[in-house]
Amino acid sequence: MTAVETLPKMSVLEALRETLGIADPWVENGGVRWLSPGTLSVRELAKAMNAAKARFVTITAFQLPGDAGFRLEYHWDLDGKLLGFPYSLSGKSIESIYDLSEAVDWIEREIHEGFAVDFVGREYEPLLLRQGDTLGVNLRDAVAVTEVKK
Amino acid sequence: MSYKIPMGPYHPALEEPYKLDLICEGETVSDAKLHIGFNFRGIEHLAETRNYIQVIALMERVCGICSNIHTLTLCQAMEKLTGLTPPPRAQYIRVVIAELERLHSHVLWAGIAAKLMGFKTMFMTCFELREQVMDILQAISGNRVNYSMNRIGGVNRDIEDPLAILAMVEALEREMVRTVIPIFTTSTTAISRCAGIGVLTNEKAVSCGAVGPVARASGLPQDLRRAAPYAAYSEMEFDVPVQEGGDVKARLLVRALEIMESCKILRQALTKMPPGELNAGESKIVFSTGTATSRVEAPRGEVMYSVSWKEGSRNPNRVHVRTPTFANMPAIRYMVIGARLADTPLIQASIDPCYSCTDR
Numbered sequence: 155m156t157a158v159e160t161l162p163k164m165s166v167l168e169a170l171r172e173t174l175g176i177a178d179p180w181v182e183n184g185g186v187r188w189l190s191p192g193t194l195s196v197r198e199l200a201k202a203m204n205a206a207k208a209r210f211v212t213i214t215a216f217q218l219p220g221d222a223g224f225r226l227e228y229h230w231d232l233d234g235k236l237l238g239f240p241y242s243l244s245g246k247s248i249e250s251i252y253d254l255s256e257a258v259d260w261i262e263r264e265i266h267e268g269f270a271v272d273f274v275g276r277e278y279e280p281l282l283l284r285q286g287d288t289l290g291v292n293l294r295d296a297v298a299v300t301e302v303k304k
Numbered sequence: 305m306s307y308k309i310p311m312g313p314y315h316p317a318l319e320e321p322y323k324l325d326l327i328c329e330g331e332t333v334s335d336a337k338l339h340i341g342f343n344f345r346g347i348e349h350l351a352e353t354r355n356y357i358q359v360i361a362l363m364e365r366v367c368g369i370c371s372n373i374h375t376l377t378l379c380q381a382m383e384k385l386t387g388l389t390p391p392p393r394a395q396y397i398r399v400v401i402a403e404l405e406r407l408h409s410h411v412l413w414a415g416i417a418a419k420l421m422g423f424k425t426m427f428m429t430c431f432e433l434r435e436q437v438m439d440i441l442q443a444i445s446g447n448r449v450n451y452s453m454n455r456i457g458g459v460n461r462d463i464e465d466p467l468a469i470l471a472m473v474e475a476l477e478r479e480m481v482r483t484v485i486p487i488f489t490t491s492t493t494a495i496s497r498c499a500g501i502g503v504l505t506n507e508k509a510v511s512c513g514a515v516g517p518v519a520r521a522s523g524l525p526q527d528l529r530r531a532a533p534y535a536a537y538s539e540m541e542f543d544v545p546v547q548e549g550g551d552v553k554a555r556l557l558v559r560a561l562e563i564m565e566s567c568k569i570l571r572q573a574l575t576k577m578p579p580g581e582l583n584a585g586e587s588k589i590v591f592s593t594g595t596a597t598s599r600v601e602a603p604r605g606e607v608m609y610s611v612s613w614k615e616g617s618r619n620p621n622r623v624h625v626r627t628p629t630f631a632n633m634p635a636i637r638y639m640v641i642g643a644r645l646a647d648t649p650l651i652q653a654s655i656d657p658c659y660s661c662t663d664r
Contacts, residue, residue, distance in 0.1 A: 163577075184385070212608060215624075
């Protein structure tokens with residue numbers, strides 16, 4: 155690929171960064187172009203990604219050591235570039251973006267089930283991956299007591 | 305009056321354990337709910353208890369069809385954390401195995417689809433051809449399902465005589481052109497069961513985040529081999545087949561055309577394979593702290609691995625796997641709405657679902 159061909163794609167990313175109102179630059183690391191969202195809400199981010207016609211890929215959840223909470227990494231694909239936006243959760247809830255992008259439905263349900271993270275603003279169907287009604291037993295050390303709507 | 309028909313999790317029309325709750329008005333499906341997780345194995349959690357050699361063997365068992373793709377994606381992610389780069393010959397061998405796997409997966413799917421169409425002769429033809437692909441994979445790796453080809457920094461085994469493999473691929477291609485492709489694209493039996501059935505519109509494919517042949521059959525020209533080349537794909541010339549119809553026929557045509565493209569890629573990879581080492585020749589593998597991500601275009605679509613490691617640790621902190629069926633399955637609801645009940649087994653099969661991957 156020539157330098158001329160890469161220019162428009164770079165400018166798309168820069169335009170997206172400006173649209174999001176984020177001052178920090180894109181950082182390429184581990185196969186992902188990362189942008190720290192700062193105070194930008196995940197719902198505003200999802201709206202901007204929809205407007206940019208980016209394809210939602212997945213959310214990766216990490217449980218942080220001790221009581222540090224969780225880190226959720228939201229990924230979208232834009233013209234073959236994998237974009238990443240990390241969100242740290244000091245508690246265990248974050249706004250759902252299911253109503254903005256139905257592609258997130260199953261992964262929000264899976265993280266809710268595996269990590270007991272609550273995606274605020276949506277309802278859950280019975281568990282996606284397992285039978286039963288106890289959340290957070292797959293990947294978390296402690297079993298969280300959370301009711302599941304049946 | 306509407307009524308609910310539960311289909312699965314163990315049902316003669318379903319190849320794997322999942323459940324479709326179909327809401328019907330007479331013979332017409334008006335809505336559907338999908339349930340998975342009947343064989344969930346917790347492999348991501350198990351991966352956190354395995355070292356960097358064991359975790360490759362573990363992830364190869366996520367899927368019984370695209371087993372190589374899982375180790376390829378995992379190794380590519382771990383190579384980003386270790387700074388190891390596979391030598392050119394290893395990159396070509398990775399392409400060969402990945403395309404052979406795509407061939408045997410697509411031909412397997414064609415056989416299953418033929419069976420669901422009531423076209424059992426075609427089912428036998430497809431499985432006979434699939435055997436030939438598996439013979440090639442066995443000749444290269446010694447194994448028919450889990451090939452154990454990938455390692456961090458390269459591959460474990462060489463293709464010692466690429467031209468002999470090429471002869472096998474060309475024989476297979478001739479048979480595909482003579483039987484499978486014309487029958488699937490012109491046979492009245494196949495077309496009448498597939499045309500206009502299970503439509504996923506372009507808009508719904510976008511909103512559901514569909515991937516792979518399902519997306520390409522709904523007019524989305526996305527393919528990571530082209531958009532974000534890995535291994536030696538940047539050196540291969542091939543087309544990305546796209547159909548606009550969004551129905552079962554379009555998904556059938558996309559896969560049929562992809563079989564031909566895979567043969568084209570295999571011919572290039574086998575004839576241009578450079579000499580050299582098979583791996584980076586590392587004596588000790590050292591991981592740096594961080595998270596690395598890798599994506600590849602599996603037979604069913606995009607697979608993504610996110611691997612997190614802490615320096616000095618034997619085991620990964622976290623391995624997250626996003627499989628293509630996990631992305632495509634929710635779209636089945638839109639495909640079956642308005643369909644005849646009798647068409648639902650073929651419609652759900654048309655996304656080539658893999659529940660081994662989904663219930664990882």
